[in-house]
Amino acid sequence: MIKFFLLANRQGQIRLSQYYENIPFEQRPAIEAEIIRKCVSRNASQCSYIEYHSYKVIYRKYSSLYFIVGVDNSENELAILELIHNYVEILDTSFEQVVYKAHFILDEMISNGNIVEISKNAILDYVNLMTLTDR
Template sequence: MIKFFLLSNKQGQIRLSHYYDFIPFDQRPAMEAEIVRKCISRNASQCSFVEYKDYKLVYRRYSSLYFIVGVDSSENELSILELIHNYVEILDASFEQVCELDIMFHLEKAHFILDEMISNGHILEISRFHILESVNLMSIADQKS
């Protein structure tokens, strides 16, 4: 089961965070900082899986952004890497080569795409076509109002 999804830049600033398991709000910043520091400090030749407390961290770097997913011990790491890659491809299709500024200025859209893919820590949809169709419908509805 997916516990959280974090998106960070190279400086360690969190740009998106979504939690599927309860973690007290006051504990999140310290935990996020430690997780990001752990992932950023690894070099490219090291594995993309890291143990952290009760979680397995699966991360992937795309240009200047780190996509970090915390899962429990029963989750398949390779499927999570595929989920991250799929999310990045959908963001690329939505924003024309996604960058950090796209996430910052369209945070609700980034969350919406993530919500279309994951619900309550379980992967619901992986089809880029279906997810982009929902995103396009949302954009049309926003333009009408």
């Protein structure tokens, strides 16, 4: 099960954070800072998985952004890397209003910490439908 999804830049600034488990709001900045520091400090030859307390943290770097997902031990790391890749492709396809759409697309892919949709075409169809109704 997915516990959180973070998007951060190389300087460690959070660009998006979504939690699927109750983590007190006041604890989040410290957790995020430590996880991001660990991910940013790793080099390209190291694997994209780290352990952090009771979480497996899977991350992927695209350009200057780090897409970071915290999961429990039952989750498949390769499936999470595929989820991240699909999310990035969908963001690339629908780059207008990126912050609003980033949350919207993530909500279409993950619900209550569970992956519910990974089809790029299905998600883009829904995003395009919502974009048409917003006009």
